[in-house]
Amino acid sequence: MSKSNLTRRGVLKTGAVAGAGVALPTIFTSSASAFTNDPGSASTVKFGFNVPQTGPYADEGMDELRAQELAVEHINGMGDGGMLNTFSSKALDGTGLLGKKVEFVTGDTQTKSDAARASAKSMIEKDGVIMINGGSSSGVAIAVQGLCQDAGIIFMAGLTHSNDTTGKDKKRNGFRHFFNAYMSGAALAPVLAKQYGKDRRAYHLTADYTWGWTQEESIAAATEALGWETVQKERTPFGVGDYSSYITPVLNSGADVLILNHYGRDMINSINQAVQFGLRDKMVNGKQFEIVVPLYSELMAEGAGEAIKGVYGSMNWNWQLTDEGTKAFVKSFGEKYGRPPSNSAQTCYVQTVLYADAVARAGSFNPCAVVEALEGFEFDGLGNGPTLYRADDHQCFKDVLVMKGKENPTNQFDILEIVDITPRAQVEYAPDHPMFAGGDLGECNPGA
Amino acid sequence: MDAILLQILNGLDKGSAYAMIALGLTLIFGTLGVVNFAHGALFMIGAFCAVTLNRILNLSYTVVDETQKDFLGNPLKVDVPYVKGIFGDAFGNAIIDWSVPLAILFSIPIMLAVGYAMERGLIKHFYKRPHADQILVTFGLAIVMQEIVKYFFGANPIPTPAPDALKGSIDFGVLVGLDVNAVVYPAWRFVYFCFAALVIGGVFAFLQFTTFGMVVRAGMADRETVGLLGINIDRRFTIMFGIAAAVAGLAGVMYAPINSPNYHMGMDFLVLSFVVVVVGGMGSLPGAVAAGFLLGILESFASMNEVKALLPGIDQIIIYLVAIIILLTRPRGLMGRKGVMED
Structure with missing residues (x-):
């Protein structure tokens, strides 16, 4: 029978020495670099x-x-x-x-x-x-x-x-x-109120994630402050493709404005399908039905084609x-x-x-x-x-742009027109504004 | 009234796609006894036939038009499709514009060939294997087909427009005596429904009124006896597999303008189509079609705000809920026959 010399204290000692040995190179590395991925003397x-x-x-x-x-x-x-x-x-x-x-x-x-x-x-x-x-x-x-x-x-x-x-x-x-979404609301709402009046009923179709939620909140708050009523806020799954089952309920909701809180190909699909279901030809509450796309982009407008003619939205730059x-x-x-x-x-x-x-x-x-x-x-x-x-x-x-789908485009890229350059002062807000509350920048982290 | 009519119409286009895919699935199951999980991929390949033809017709050469300026003020470079060069502006434009309906003709031989190759190359080796093996192998095949399409066409959806003449809407309200703009329905979705009705009717007529169809029906009822009569039933069933693939492919071709084709679109429809087959009754062709339309319309009604206010989230689960209820009350499905999938 063999006799083992293994003791609890021995194992601990060996472990501590081995651990220090393994950790040593890491300690040297971290002191060598003050921050993550320091390029040092690399060219x-x-x-x-x-x-x-x-x-x-x-x-x-x-x-x-x-x-x-x-x-x-x-x-x-x-x-x-x-x-x-x-x-x-x-x-x-x-x-x-x-x-x-x-x-x-x-x-x-x-x-x-x-x-x-x-x-x-x-x-x-x-x-x-x-x-x-x-x-x-x-x-x-x-x-x-x-x-x-x-x-x-x-x-x-x-x-x-x-x-x-x-x-x-x-x-x-x-x-x-x-x-951001707050700025879109602050820039867009006054233009919408001027164009479509203050007595409007809005229906929101919203991409179901952080951007959609905050844009819905911002646009609803900005338009409600000007007298609009929000009839319904409907969340749609991201990248759904076929929006027909979300668009048909809009027709009988009593809303006279559809606000599409969608972006990219989702927006291209939803606006095209909304137009195909005749929303823009409808008269509701004695008014012409309108569609608004709060966040525009040139690429989306290009993809949406005819459907965006006359539709208002906002942009960071154009x-x-x-x-x-x-x-x-x-x-x-x-x-x-x-x-x-x-x-x-x-x-x-x-x-x-x-x-x-x-x-x-x-x-x-x-x-x-x-x-x-x-x-x-x-x-x-x-x-x-x-x-x-x-x-x-x-x-x-900085300043924010309010855009409109051009009625008579002259070429492939001439699809949006700048309606208003909203001055920076109109879209500014306090750092502790309720829509931005709850976060903390924390400390800078150099890593390594 | 107008809301109900609109929901029925809205259910018809989705129902049409479900019905066509489920019809093919049932045909394959009824003839060859194979549970084909690659059927959704055939739908996807059909849609990509439309994309491919559109791309072929849009192959272009570039000319510089000195009379026009681009956004930088330089002479405009214009892409001129070869088709326009060959057939002239008006006819060339019309061919490109009608590329999706033309893709019907383009896709039929391709889908028949794909179906034939699938059946002869792989699936025939799994006839006598358990259904679980068939599901695994066809599911694997579907993934391979998806990845091939992804390699050649990328992962992004590719917009494939309907012809200009069919891009607009039809005012159904006026047709049935309602107000103007009360029930407006996209024209292409209506075309899709009519097309599906035509294809489904064609398949039924083929099975009902041709000798070939009669033999296939006899083979579905009793394969062994038909074989003993000296008829090569396997060859006929292989052809039926090709036809089922073509039906799924046609459903995909015409669906391209409704939802831009992407490599994953088949999987999205596959699961729902299986539910449709099970609800309709395994092996029952009329059951598959009826269940396809029924579930499409139910799904549409479940998306009404009034319904969702009563039962939140019902639009996402309605199809599965109906499947559970039907399977509990009628285990063979709506029109299922005794003995199918019960051995």
Whole structure:
């Protein structure tokens, strides 16, 4: 019979020594780097572009990718420089970023939060990206923003319009240039009241996730404040395709306005089907039935075709603006891709440039230095007039556009017209506004 | 009254798709005894026949039109489809515009071939195997077909428009003496219903009034005896498989303008179509058609706000609820025959 010398104390001692040994390299690694994915002395630095390449918002995602690629070209000194020539900050000189060439990797969010998180995680851990930029879909943006906060990466949100992104789910490492649902309501409601009168009954069809909910809340509050009544708020599953069973109940609801809180291909399907079921030809309560799409995009309008003629909505930016920044961007983008950029493309381009500029001004890739450079930053020349990155919630404040589907388009891209440029003051709100309450930016996380 | 009429109409187009897919499923089950989980994929392939023909007809060359300017002020580049170059502007445009109805002709030989290849290449090896094996192999086949389509066409839905003349609406209210604009129904959805009625009627007529159909019906009733009479029933059943595939494919072709085709659309319909088959009665062709329309219309009524106010969420579960009730009260389904799936 063999005798074992194994004692409880011996096992503990051996375990402690082994544990310290295993932990040692990690301790050295973390002290070597002050923040996640520090490029150190490498000659390149990598950005991660996480956009929907599949799913109902894929058209927007593909346009975002075009703009992101263009932004990297301009930062590296290729092409005509685009908005870098009109940007009020002159920290970027077209030689890359702090002496490093910018590279990028792309990921497909599939317009799903879990896929977007997996893609972002892979970019951070395997590709070593220093910043993630992308959207579309607020569900995705909020999920990735949370991940970036935990990982110590800067998240420059792309197209995300839910109040929650810079409301209850805001994070210190996350920044949004795009406008939000509250701003859409504040800009759109007065125009709607002027066009359709103050005695209207609205029926909401709403995409059933964070963006749809906050847009429904914002538009209903803004229109009710002007005298409209909300008849019904109906939630529709994301990416449902056939909306006929949601549209037919509208016909007998007594509503005389249908508000479509849908985006991307969902909106293309719902508005086309609403028109096919004769909604726009109906007279209800002695008034012409109207459809409103609070959040517009050029790509959606293109997809919806005839159905959007005369339909009102709001946008963050449009290529038909006449400021110098817009002209420079439309020229660069148009010459490279043969089409004008969408507002989702513009926001991603601007966000990539703003991040690079913040790094250049801060003289560091450290996320906390970048956060400091972006908070309270005021700039101009990027297409939306004078803009503020508010420090309290990391939301950009600028003018908002009210748009209308053009009655007589002259070409494929001439489908929307700018009805009103709502001044920034009209869409501003207090950081503790009830629709944005409950969140906390928390502390900057450099990670590592 | 107008609300009820509209819900009935609205149920008809979905019911038409359910009925056509379920009819094919039942045909295959009734003839070959195979539970075909790849049938939804055949519906999807039909829809992609419409997409493919549309793309072929839109193959273009580029010309520069100096008289027009693009958004940057440069001369406009215009894509001219070859079809227009060959047939002239007016006729070329008409061919492209009517690409979905033309895809009916395009899809029939393709679907017959796909059905034939599926049956001879794979499914015939599983006739004597348990239903569970058949379900697994056909389900696997459906996934393979989906992935092939995804590889070539991508994962995004591809808009495939109906002809301009059929894009508008029909004012049904006026036809039945109601007010103008009281019941407006999309024209293409009505076309879809008429087309489905025609296809379903055609299949029944084929089985009822042709010698081939008579033999197939005899084979469905007693395969062994028909075989003993010296008739090659297997060959006829293979042809029936091709016909069932073509019916599912045609349902898919015409559905393309209603819901932009994507690689996953077959799966969305498959589960519901199986419920339709079970409710109608396994092996019963009239049962499948009747149950298809019945469940389509019930689903439509369940989406009315008045109904949802009483029973929240009923629109999502109505089909399954009806299936449970029918299976509890009539285990063979509405028109199921004794002895089918009961051995």
